Amino acid sequence: MREMPGSVGTVRTEYATFPAPLTLESGAVLAPVTIAYETYGRLNREKSNAILVCHALTGDAHAAGFHEGETRPGWWDGVVGPGKAFDTDRYYVICSNVIGGCKGSTGPASANPATGRPYALTFPVITIRDMVRAQKRLIEHLGINCLAAVAGGSMGGMQALQWAVAYPEAVRKVIAIATTARSTAQQIAFNEVGRQAITTDPAWAGGDYPADSPPVQGLRLARMIGHITYLSDGAMREKFGRNLQDRESVGYGFATEFQVESYLHHQGDTFTRRFDPNSYLYITRALDYFDLAVDDSLAAGFSGVKASFLVVSVSSDWLYPPYQSEEIVNALAANGVDVQYCEIRSNYGHDAFLLENGQLNYLISAFLDHLLVRDVMETGAPTIVERASINDAARIMIENAVNHLPVLAERGDLVGIVTSWDIAKAVACGYGSLDEIMSRSVVTASPDESVTEAARRMEERSISALPVVDADRRVIGLISSDAISTLIGRCA
Amino acid sequence: MREMPGSVGTVRTEYATFPAPLTLESGAVLAPVTIAYETYGRLNREKSNAILVCHALTGDAHAAGFHEGETRPGWWDGVVGPGKAFDTDRYYVICSNVIGGCKGSTGPASANPATGRPYALTFPVITIRDMVRAQKRLIEHLGINCLAAVAGGSMGGMQALQWAVAYPEAVRKVIAIATTARSTAQQIAFNEVGRQAITTDPAWAGGDYPADSPPVQGLRLARMIGHITYLSDGAMREKFGRNLQDRESVGYGFATEFQVESYLHHQGDTFTRRFDPNSYLYITRALDYFDLAVDDSLAAGFSGVKASFLVVSVSSDWLYPPYQSEEIVNALAANGVDVQYCEIRSNYGHDAFLLENGQLNYLISAFLDHLLVRDVMETGAPTIVERASINDAARIMIENAVNHLPVLAERGDLVGIVTSWDIAKAVACGYGSLDEIMSRSVVTASPDESVTEAARRMEERSISALPVVDADRRVIGLISSDAISTLIGRCA
Numbered sequence: 001m002r003e004m005p006g007s008v009g010t011v012r013t014e015y016a017t018f019p020a021p022l023t024l025e026s027g028a029v030l031a032p033v034t035i036a037y038e039t040y041g042r043l044n045r046e047k048s049n050a051i052l053v054c055h056a057l058t059g060d061a062h063a064a065g066f067h068e069g070e071t072r073p074g075w076w077d078g079v080v081g082p083g084k085a086f087d088t089d090r091y092y093v094i095c096s097n098v099i100g101g102c103k104g105s106t107g108p109a110s111a112n113p114a115t116g117r118p119y120a121l122t123f124p125v126i127t128i129r130d131m132v133r134a135q136k137r138l139i140e141h142l143g144i145n146c147l148a149a150v151a152g153g154s155m156g157g158m159q160a161l162q163w164a165v166a167y168p169e170a171v172r173k174v175i176a177i178a179t180t181a182r183s184t185a186q187q188i189a190f191n192e193v194g195r196q197a198i199t200t201d202p203a204w205a206g207g208d209y210p211a212d213s214p215p216v217q218g219l220r221l222a223r224m225i226g227h228i229t230y231l232s233d234g235a236m237r238e239k240f241g242r243n244l245q246d247r248e249s250v251g252y253g254f255a256t257e258f259q260v261e262s263y264l265h266h267q268g269d270t271f272t273r274r275f276d277p278n279s280y281l282y283i284t285r286a287l288d289y290f291d292l293a294v295d296d297s298l299a300a301g302f303s304g305v306k307a308s309f310l311v312v313s314v315s316s317d318w319l320y321p322p323y324q325s326e327e328i329v330n331a332l333a334a335n336g337v338d339v340q341y342c343e344i345r346s347n348y349g350h351d352a353f354l355l356e357n358g359q360l361n362y363l364i365s366a367f368l369d370h371l372l373v374r375d376v377m378e379t380g381a382p383t384i385v386e387r388a389s390i391n392d393a394a395r396i397m398i399e400n401a402v403n404h405l406p407v408l409a410e411r412g413d414l415v416g417i418v419t420s421w422d423i424a425k426a427v428a429c430g431y432g433s434l435d436e437i438m439s440r441s442v443v444t445a446s447p448d449e450s451v452t453e454a455a456r457r458m459e460e461r462s463i464s465a466l467p468v469v470d471a472d473r474r475v476i477g478l479i480s481s482d483a484i485s486t487l488i489g490r491c492a
Numbered sequence: 493m494r495e496m497p498g499s500v501g502t503v504r505t506e507y508a509t510f511p512a513p514l515t516l517e518s519g520a521v522l523a524p525v526t527i528a529y530e531t532y533g534r535l536n537r538e539k540s541n542a543i544l545v546c547h548a549l550t551g552d553a554h555a556a557g558f559h560e561g562e563t564r565p566g567w568w569d570g571v572v573g574p575g576k577a578f579d580t581d582r583y584y585v586i587c588s589n590v591i592g593g594c595k596g597s598t599g600p601a602s603a604n605p606a607t608g609r610p611y612a613l614t615f616p617v618i619t620i621r622d623m624v625r626a627q628k629r630l631i632e633h634l635g636i637n638c639l640a641a642v643a644g645g646s647m648g649g650m651q652a653l654q655w656a657v658a659y660p661e662a663v664r665k666v667i668a669i670a671t672t673a674r675s676t677a678q679q680i681a682f683n684e685v686g687r688q689a690i691t692t693d694p695a696w697a698g699g700d701y702p703a704d705s706p707p708v709q710g711l712r713l714a715r716m717i718g719h720i721t722y723l724s725d726g727a728m729r730e731k732f733g734r735n736l737q738d739r740e741s742v743g744y745g746f747a748t749e750f751q752v753e754s755y756l757h758h759q760g761d762t763f764t765r766r767f768d769p770n771s772y773l774y775i776t777r778a779l780d781y782f783d784l785a786v787d788d789s790l791a792a793g794f795s796g797v798k799a800s801f802l803v804v805s806v807s808s809d810w811l812y813p814p815y816q817s818e819e820i821v822n823a824l825a826a827n828g829v830d831v832q833y834c835e836i837r838s839n840y841g842h843d844a845f846l847l848e849n850g851q852l853n854y855l856i857s858a859f860l861d862h863l864l865v866r867d868v869m870e871t872g873a874p875t876i877v878e879r880a881s882i883n884d885a886a887r888i889m890i891e892n893a894v895n896h897l898p899v900l901a902e903r904g905d906l907v908g909i910v911t912s913w914d915i916a917k918a919v920a921c922g923y924g925s926l927d928e929i930m931s932r933s934v935v936t937a938s939p940d941e942s943v944t945e946a947a948r949r950m951e952e953r954s955i956s957a958l959p960v961v962d963a964d965r966r967v968i969g970l971i972s973s974d975a976i977s978t979l980i981g982r983c984a
Contacts, residue, residue: 026744125744185728185752189720192753195746196716196760200709202694217692224688225717228681233813236677242783250781252518252617254687254773258780260677261684268688281746288750289742291734318810321725 006081007073008040008065008088013104018137022099028124032113035138036061036104037096040080041088043142050144051086051368052135053095054152054159056353057226057283058275060103063095064088078357085364091148096138098131098159100283102276105134109211109276120278121207128155128290132162136170149368151175153353154320155283158290161328165292168306175364177312178353180324181298181331182291187319190229191284194222198277207278219277220268227267232316232349236260298331308338310367312360314352315345340367366451373454374447377468377477383408386415386434390426393418393434406467406475407438413473416440444469445479454479498573499565500532500557500580505596510629514591520616524605527630528553528596529588532572533580535634542636543578543860544627545587546644546651548845549718549775550767552595555587556580570849577856583640588630590623590651592775594768597626601703601768612770613699620647620782624654628662641860643667645845646812647775650782653820657784660798667856669804670845672816673790673823674783679811682721683776686714690769699770711769712760719759724808724841728752790823800830802859804852806844807837832859858943865946866939869960869969875900878907878926885926886915898959898967899930905965908932936961937971946971 013036021031038061043050053063053076064080066073074095080086086093097105100123108123115122139147150163150171157179164174180187198204201218209215231239240260244250247257256262294300309332313325322343332339344359346352353360365375382400384393386409393405397420407416416438426437445454445466454466458481465480505528513523530553535542545555545568556572558565566587572578578585589597592615600615607614631639642652642663649671656666672679690696693710701707723731732752736742739749748754786792801824805817814835824831836851838844845852874892876885878899885897889912899908908930918929937946937958946958950973957972 028744121746125746127744182734184725185732185734185750186720186723186725188734188750189716189728189752189756192750192756193713193716193720196713197689199746200713201692221685221688221692221713224681224685228678228685231678233676233678233810236681240677242674242677242680252520252619252781254613254617254691254777258677258680258684260681264681264684285746289744318725 006083007077008081010068011038011040011062011065011074012067013038013061015104016138016141018141022130022134022137024124024130024133025127026125030099030106030124030126032106033099033134033137034104034106034110035096035099035134037094037138038062038064038074039095039142040064040093041091043092043144047144048146048148049090050092050094050139050142050147051149051151052139052147052163053080053086053093054135054150054156055095055098056152056154056156057287058223058271058280059097059156060101061095061097061105062103064093075354078354079360079364085361085368086151087365087368091368094139094142096135098155098283099134100126100131100279100286102279107276108207108278108282118211123278123282125285126282127286128158128162129166131286132159132166135159135163136167139170145170147171149173149175151177151364152179153177154179154350155287157353158287161292162290164305164307164309165301168304171307173310173367174305174307175310175312175367176325176328177360178314178317178320178325178350179328180290180320181301181328182293183287183289184324188288190225190319191288194225195281195284197221197225198280201277204277207281209277214272215277216272219272219275219280222280223271223275224264224268227264229319230349230351232318232347234316234347235349235351238347239263298327299334302331302335302337305332305335305337309340310363311339311341312353312363313341313343314348314350314356315343316347317350317352319350369450369452372447373445373449373451373468373479374477376451377445377447377479379477381406381475381478383475384418384434385410388434390423390432390434390437394420394423397423404465404467404478406442406478407434408475412475414442414444414467414469414475417442417467442467444473447476451479455481498575499569500573502560503530503532503554503557503566504559505530505553507596508630508633510633514622514626514629516616516622516625517619518617522591522598522616522618524598525591525626525629526596526598526602527588527591527626529586529630530554530556530566531587531634532556532585533583535584535636539636540638540640541582542584542586542631542634542639543641543643544631544639544655545572545578545585546627546642546648547587547590548644548646548648549779550763550772551589551648552593553587553589553597554595556585567846570846571852571856577853577860578643579857579860583860586631586634588627590647590775591626592618592623592771592778594771599768600699600770600774610703615770615774617777618774619778620650620654621658623778624651624658627651627655628659631662637662639663641665641667643669643856644671645669646671646842647779649845650779653784654782656797656799656801657793660796663799665802665860666797666799667802667804667859668817668820669852670806670809670812670817670842671820672782672812673793673820674785675779675781676816680780682717682811683780686717686776687773689713689717690772693769696769699773701769706764707769708764711764711767711772714772715763715767716756716760719756721811722841722843724810724839726808726839727841727843730839731755790819791826794823794827794829797824797827797829801832802855803831803833804845804855805833805835806840806842806848807835808839809842809844811842861942861944864939865937865941865943865960865971866969868943869937869939869971871969873898873967873970875967876910876926877902880926882915882918882924882926882929885910886912889915896957896959896970898934898970899926900967904967906934906936906959906961906967909934909959934959936965939968943971947973 021029157176198218201215203215245262292301313322422437468477513521649668690710693707695707737754784793805814914929960969
């Protein structure tokens with residue numbers, strides 16, 4: 001077991017096979033159904049701390065940590081691990097490969113039990129809802145009735161939304177990032193061009209290509225198209241501009257000359273070594289069909305949901321633009337659903353859901369209710385000793401521009417708090433010592449409680465700041481409603 | 493000759509062949525060079541009214557009117573013709589097919605004189621500058637030293653910009669629409685994916701495909717990708733949405749189900765019947781190489797230009813976004829060049845340069861200096877007869893909220909003008925009749941002069957409005973600087 005701070009360490013993909021037929025949205029049945037999955041962290045006794053993380057188009061079950069002998073971590077390692085947004089010290093995080101895929105779950109490359117040969121195009125067409133149905137089996141198999149959260153970006157976000165709609169009793173929170181509730185014409189168009197690239201490659205052979213001779217040219221082309229859509233124009237300008245690859249001047253020819261060409265070729269080539277062309281067809285088709293609207297109304301589509309939602313879009317994402325997230329938010333709000341929305345400021349484009357770990361960790365942590373007081377408290381805030389004079393207290397307040405001064409006993413433990421209001425009281429009534437004016441019943445915060453809890457306590461008591469004290473009641477910081485507002489203010 | 497209002501009628505493509513070698517930017521030479529072109533309107537005696545219109549990636553010399561037996565007009569018929577922006581009653585409009593193309597000009601499908609067989613990939617790589625060099629030959633061949641204007645959208649706009657840089661003495665005005673001065677990484681990326689689609693089609697055969705068996709699948713795919721980029725997301729939503737094609741419900745399969753798929757297939761299929769795959773490679777490569785910056789500075793690149801410019805972008809164009817037009821405008825302005833800029837509000841996306849005829853006709857007409865006074869004058873403006881009292885004049889001014897009253901003789905012809913300033917003068921000095929206060933030397937405008945000329949006259953004389961008079965000096969309207977500002981104010 002590799003020990004790395006913030007990493008779940010070495011992990012392994014597990015497989016669960018369900019012999020019972022899975023009835024698909026099309027009416028077709030699939031059996032048996034194998035699901036590849038990984039888990040990180042420990043399921044608690046109440047089985048209430050499970051979070052399902054869903055992958056995008058070409059992802060897999062390997063969301064975090066390292067496979068034995070590999071140096072590249074899972075696809076969402078930036079937000080899954082000890083102390084990260086999906087905190088594996090607190091949560092039991094599950095990630096499964098979608099059905100229709102090619103990373104261990106049943107898909108078109110799996111053996112058709114009726115023939116013993118790969119399904120290829122005899123594999124039934126699947127939908128996002130079918131993917132979620134299969135995941136539900138896995139979740140039940142793991143003994144979980146209700147997920148603390150389902151989260152994902154892009155196609156993973158669609159699955160998260162679909163979970164809330166299909167199983168309202170089984171999801172407490174949904175985190176949907178850089179996604180849509182219904183694929184648009186432009187999204188379908190890009191998917192279709194990718195499929196055409198594959199199916200017009202003669203090597204595709206109607207889907208019945210040998211495993212060792214797939215239609216690599218078509219798949220490579222589909223991936224290159226995809227990669228253009230995953231980056232913003234600005235990111236491409238910044239990353240490649242008009243830079244030439246390994247040459248000083250243009251060559252007036254058709255060989256690779258620009259860095260951006262080289263990048264696309266590389267992305268296309270490596271993809272063909274890890275992905276099945278038929279899976280690409282099936283999964284993009286599932287994207288096309290995705291539409292949570294009922295009678296053309298998204299609000300109607302979300303009418304039964306019970307979860308609370310965090311919806312996140314990316315300012316420069318033109319494949320799943322922010323307006324599509326706003327449509328989700330509006331449809332949820334129309335149902336009175338608890339929904340938070342944030343547009344991440346990022347130049348990366350769609351890929352930001354895999355890259356903007358700082359913003360995502362903050363947003364997701366806060367939403368999952370475990371942004372801790374210690375994460376936002378101010379340290380080094382001034383205090384005053386019990387025996388000081390009222391004049392001293394006033395001077396410290398003014399010099400430090402603070403309104404609250406924790407009052408400490410000689411051993412350093414908290415005995416009270418004094419405010420500018422108390423000073424005014426002293427002046428008005430002629431009090432002479434701190435002892436006469438300070439409040440002794442001080443409401444405090446613990447460094448390890450959630451910011452949300454501390455904020456709620458402040459609001460209930462109409463207090464604008466709490467001293468943060470350790471187990472010995474020593475003051476280690478101050479949490480103020482101003483600081484919390486600043487944090488929350490980062491999002492609309 | 494077909495007679496249609498606003499149409500140049502039946503037209504024919506002409507061909508000019510130049511035996512002298514054309515030295516290309518790469519250093520390679522091309523000979524002979526044939527250029528396919530069309531002309532509309534008549535060249536005036538001074539040969540000063542010629543406008544060159546340049547086509548985009550897959551366009552041709554047929555910009556306006558109809559070929560014998562065809563019902564579909566040329567590609568820019570909406571703005572080229574009698575009374576249109578490129579007014580063939582006033583201008584001699586020329587459009588030529590670019591070299592490297594496949595519509596009559598020398599390109600990779602032409603016979604290589606050295607072998608008698610198609611050039612294919614032995615055709616030299618060409619650039620936008622080479623296209624313009626070839627056009628320069630054609631223009632000289634037509635006896636023209638200086639073009640009244642060069643205009644185009646997309647790649648046509650690049651040619652227009654290149655003309656101003658390469659031949660500053662030979663271009664008076666440039667109209668560059670939905671274009672860029674240097675191709676970006678994203679644009680190169682889309683071009684490269686299109687090329688890869690063609691060159692990975694086995695039928696491409698290294699470029700040496702038989703004329704009757706070209707790599708249609710690859711070219712079709714390249715065109716489908718292109719078409720996604722030509723439309724905005726919003727236009728696709730509006731035009732196709734998630735509508736199904738000839739079916740009531742989804743079929744859970746890979747056949748064409750969505751309208752947008754059908755549209756792309758249709759666009760791809762028809763394109764393969766009219767375009768040469770090798771030409772697609774050469775022309776997209778010319779786009780990639782296009783970069784007017786010198787030492788990474790666009791301002792330096794434009795330092796020698798002498799033309800005045802109209803730069804037009806399209807709000808929803810994400811392939812050549814408005815910021816790229818703004819870069820052109822800023823670089824021109826940095827050189828003190830006369831440049832007008834307008835961002836067309838349109839939902840069409842890049843294709844708007846072929847579709848937004850209303851806005852384009854207005855903008856181009858105004859820029860080409862033949863937006864006429866009659867087009868913007870106010871009619872029905874109040875006048876006063878010569879014998880009226882000063883009180884009457886004041887009352888009419890106030891009631892109509894005008895500051896100028898043309899004074900008419902009994903037969904209706906203009907004899908003077910009276911303003912509120914004159915009224916004030918009358919009150920101050922005790923004058924009693926219009927005759928004593930009105931100005932008799934009235935500056936007027938003709939309905940058939942250009943707005944720019946009338947505006948210049950107003951500015952020179954510090955007059956805020958001119959009566960518009962016909963040949964008999966009868967007042968038929970009023971043109972005011974306010975009305976002109978309003979028009980100009982439509983653009984930044």
